[in-house]
Amino acid sequence: MSIRLVIESVVFVYPDGTRALDGVDLEIGPGELVAIVGQNGSGKSTLVRHLNGLLRPTEGRVLIDGRDAAHFHVAQLAAQVGLAFQNPDRQIFAGRVRAEVAFGPRNLRLRGATLERAVDEALDAVGLTGAADANSYDLGYSRRKLLAIASVLAMRTPVVVLDEPTTGQDARGVARVRSIVERLSAEGRTVITISHDMRFVAETSRRVVVMRAGRIVLDGTPAEVFAQPNWPALASTYLEPTLPARVGARLELGSTPTEASLVAALAARAARAAQEG
Amino acid sequence: MTADGEIGTRRSTLPEYVLRPTSGPYRSLNPATKLIIGIVEVVAAFVVGHWTGPLLVLLVIALVGWRAHVTRQLLLVGSLTLPVVGSILLINTFLLPGATDAILRVGPLAPTWSGLAFGLQVTLRLLAISLALALVYLTTPIDDLLSDLEARGLGRRLVFVVGAAVNTVPRTIERAAEILDAQRARGLDTEGRFWQRARGVLPLAAPVIFGALTEVEEQTMALEARAFSAPARRTVLRPLPDSAAQRLLRWALFLGAVAAVAGEMAGLLRLP
Numbered sequence: 001m002s003i004r005l006v007i008e009s010v011v012f013v014y015p016d017g018t019r020a021l022d023g024v025d026l027e028i029g030p031g032e033l034v035a036i037v038g039q040n041g042s043g044k045s046t047l048v049r050h051l052n053g054l055l056r057p058t059e060g061r062v063l064i065d066g067r068d069a070a071h072f073h074v075a076q077l078a079a080q081v082g083l084a085f086q087n088p089d090r091q092i093f094a095g096r097v098r099a100e101v102a103f104g105p106r107n108l109r110l111r112g113a114t115l116e117r118a119v120d121e122a123l124d125a126v127g128l129t130g131a132a133d134a135n136s137y138d139l140g141y142s143r144r145k146l147l148a149i150a151s152v153l154a155m156r157t158p159v160v161v162l163d164e165p166t167t168g169q170d171a172r173g174v175a176r177v178r179s180i181v182e183r184l185s186a187e188g189r190t191v192i193t194i195s196h197d198m199r200f201v202a203e204t205s206r207r208v209v210v211m212r213a214g215r216i217v218l219d220g221t222p223a224e225v226f227a228q229p230n231w232p233a234l235a236s237t238y239l240e241p242t243l244p245a246r247v248g249a250r251l252e253l254g255s256t257p258t259e260a261s262l263v264a265a266l267a268a269r270a271a272r273a274a275q276e277g
Numbered sequence: 278m279t280a281d282g283e284i285g286t287r288r289s290t291l292p293e294y295v296l297r298p299t300s301g302p303y304r305s306l307n308p309a310t311k312l313i314i315g316i317v318e319v320v321a322a323f324v325v326g327h328w329t330g331p332l333l334v335l336l337v338i339a340l341v342g343w344r345a346h347v348t349r350q351l352l353l354v355g356s357l358t359l360p361v362v363g364s365i366l367l368i369n370t371f372l373l374p375g376a377t378d379a380i381l382r383v384g385p386l387a388p389t390w391s392g393l394a395f396g397l398q399v400t401l402r403l404l405a406i407s408l409a410l411a412l413v414y415l416t417t418p419i420d421d422l423l424s425d426l427e428a429r430g431l432g433r434r435l436v437f438v439v440g441a442a443v444n445t446v447p448r449t450i451e452r453a454a455e456i457l458d459a460q461r462a463r464g465l466d467t468e469g470r471f472w473q474r475a476r477g478v479l480p481l482a483a484p485v486i487f488g489a490l491t492e493v494e495e496q497t498m499a500l501e502a503r504a505f506s507a508p509a510r511r512t513v514l515r516p517l518p519d520s521a522a523q524r525l526l527r528w529a530l531f532l533g534a535v536a537a538v539a540g541e542m543a544g545l546l547r548l549p
């Protein structure tokens with residue numbers, strides 16, 4: 001069900017002259033699980049807003065499933081690319097939780113039982129089934145954020161973009177986001193997350209794109225991006241490698257961005273030592 | 278709000294609300310002087326004669342606006358009043374009760390000269406009042422006006438409430454734009470047919486207003502946390518330039534306005 005996204009030499013300048021994207025080339029294949037990271041103001045949100053036409057490139061092209069996004073309305077592209085905003089309060093408006101989640105799929109002309117099913121599934125995915133009839137504004141910040149995500153999931157788009165889903169979430173909330181992302185990916189959908197939480201990024205994504213000042217400076221698997229030679233590049237956009245990555249480097253175990261990879265590398269070394277000794 | 282990187286990083290898209298130069302002709306006057314001038318203009322447009330007051334005020338505004346380089350903005354404000362003004366003119370011309378001096382008759386319609394004259398007077402007054410207030414706004418940063426009024430002893434609470442309300446405007450516009458974007462991202466059609474767009478935009482009023490209110494509430498709490506209500510005398514951090522001449526002008530204008538109101542009420546002024 002998934003589609004290919006291509007961003008071709010995109011430059012974007014805001015009306016006030018801010019050059020937020022300065023020549024970005026990025027291709028994301030069907031079903032990829034990608035994280036976009038980079039310091040505040042590096043252009044992450046600006047970039048993903050090009051994927052559904054909310055922003056149009058000043059220069060360059062955006063191809064959604066092989067077709068130039070310039071020829072489609074946002075409302076049309078929204079059926080392909082679902083985007084959950086960074087700030088849930090700029091997204092939530094419908095009063096009741098259920099109505100909020102139903103808004104997107106209704107716009108995509110889902111009706112009746114299909115609509116109900118889409119809404120129920122989305123609420124279930126974020127763990128808000130029990131709050132379906134609550135007033136959206138009565139939910140705490142972290143649950144409003146999950147609600148904003150659910151309202152995008154319900155549209156069942158082949159591509160799902162989550163702008164900073166982990167910000168403001170406690171450990172349980174982050175775990176929840178992680179399970180949402182993994183579930184979407186298992187369904188074969190393309191998932192793009194923006195996050196400042198490097199642990200979350202290393203553990204959930206299969207590809208990490210690092211941005212600085214409107215450009216992509218690193219692009220690879222977590223093990224590649226968090227490898228020691230890239231640390232200066234990461235530091236230049238105020239990112240730190242994860243703790244397991246630093247420990248792994250100190251112990252000369254290679255690139256171990258996650259706890260699991262660190263443990264595996266340690267186990268392998270122990271096994272080798274046992275064999276030799 | 279911790280999660281909102283955007284407020285921190287985004288530069289306002291409405292710089293003219295923030296960047297109003299305070300030097301140059303008229304602009305450099307003390308905010309209170311400009312406010313008094315504005316108020317006196319409003320009063321004069323209302324009470325002095327039928328034509329004299331509004332026309333005189335409009336003339337003054339045109340001259341001052343030209344000197345302060347805000348003619349273009351004043352014209353914009355003027356054109357914004359057109360729908361209201363236009364309908365007032367039409368209604369009075371055609372429907373002024375008791376008017377009999379018909380200009381012509383077209384079937385059941387009979388526009389009258391006295392209706393037209395009355396409508397024009399109302400129109401000129403409205404225009405003069407809106408432009409007088411716009412002139413104060415365009416030449417005076419609201420923060421300056423408020424801190425000046427505060428230094429003159431106006432209640433801090435009142436100053437804060439007015440200031441918060443005014444400051445909310447540009448941010449509310451930005452928020453409204455982003456909320457609209459979020460709904461477009463969920464398939465709301467704002468590029469299609471007109472009625473579709475209208476239907477989509479209406480429900481967004483709620484989060485815009487809700488957001489503006491929470492923001493002001495949070496600001497209030499943040500201020501309280503910084504001892505806003507502590508009962509101590511405050512130092513004026515940034516006294517704004519004032520002069521004896523301006524003080525004199527303000528009193529003269531004030532007394533002149535009182536005299537004009539009194540004269541008009543006593544029927545002494547018989548201006549056209």
Ligand SMILES: Nc1ncnc2c1ncn2[C@@H]1O[C@H](COP(=O)(O)OP(=O)(O)OP(=O)(O)O)[C@@H](O)[C@H]1O
Pocket residue numbers: 014015016018019020038039040041042043044045046047086282283286287288289290
């Ligand atoms: N509406 C706007 N008008 C003008 N400049 C803007 C606007 N929105 C963003 N910018 C600027 O564009 C640049 C990129 O912003 P963007 O929001 O894409 O960054 P980001 O990587 O998402 O940052 P964050 O991590 O803070 O969310 C920044 O310099 C920002 O100030």
Ligand SMILES: [Mg+2]
Pocket residue numbers: 044045046086163282283
């Ligand atoms: Mg952002």
